[in-house]
Amino acid sequence: LAKTTQPISMDSYEGQEVNITCSHNNIATNDYITWYQQFPSQGPRFIIQGYKTKVTNEVASLFIPADRKSSTLSLPRVSLSDTAVYYCLWRDDKIIFGKGTRLHILP
Amino acid sequence: NAGVTQTPKFRVLKTGQSMTLLCAQDMNHEYMYWYRQDPGMGLRLIHYSVGEGTTAKGEVPDGYNVSRLKKQNFLLGLESAAPSQTSVYFCASSYSNREAFFGQGTRLTVV
Secondary structure, three states: OOOOEOOOEEEEEOOOOEEEEEEOOOOOOOOOEEEEEEOOOOOOEEEEEEOOEEEEOOOOEEEEOOOOOEEEEEEOOOOHHHOEEEEEEEOOOOOOOOOOEEEEEEO | OOOEEEEOOEEEEOOOOOEEEEEEEOOOOOEEEEEEEOOOOOEEEEEEEOOOOOOEEOOOOOOOEEEOOOOOEEEEEEOOOOHHHOEEEEEEEEOOOOOEEEOOOEEEEEO
16 A cells, blocks of 8 residues: 555646645654656656755755655756656655656646 | 666566566665556565565565575566566665665566
C-alpha cells in the first residue's frame, strides 16, 4: 500500500511555476521525504530530498511544514522537457512508489 | 563511472522458461532493489537487499527469487516465466536512506 497521496495528473504552461503537493500522514520521525522524476522508458531520477522546512537545489525546491504530514515540490519556470511523472515518497529500508503525478507541460 | 547497469536490456521468453536478470553497481552501495513497472503504472517493489548476503520481500515477490552474493551484484530470477510477468524491470541502489540510482531497465516479454 502506497504511503503517499498526490494528484494523478496536472497540466501547466511553459514558463510557469508548478507546485505538486503530496500527503504523507504516517511518515516516521526519522524518515526523509524524497521526490523522483521519471521520463517514458527511463528509470526514475532523484530530484530532491528533505526533512523539514525548505530545501532548494538547481532543479527544484521542496517545502515541508512543521508537522511533516505533507510536502510541496516546486518547479520554477517549467519547460516542455519537464513533462514527466513525479513521485513523492518517504522511505525506510524499502523504497515504495505510489502512482505519481503525471505532469504535462503545454506550449 | 557506470552507475547501475542492467543486463540484458531486452528479452523474450516462452512461458515456463527461466532466466536471470543481472544488476551491477559500482558505487559501493549497501542497498539494492528490484522493481517492475507495467504500462501506465508506478513502480512496484519485488525484492530488496540491505547488504551482501541479505534479501527481503517487497510488495510483489511471488514468482521471483533474488540473490546478493556480492555487494555489487543483485540477481533477479524467474524460475518459470508467465505472461503476467511481462513488464519493464528496474534495478536501483543506494546508501541507506539516501537517493537511489536506477538502471535503464530490462524490457521482458513472456509469450
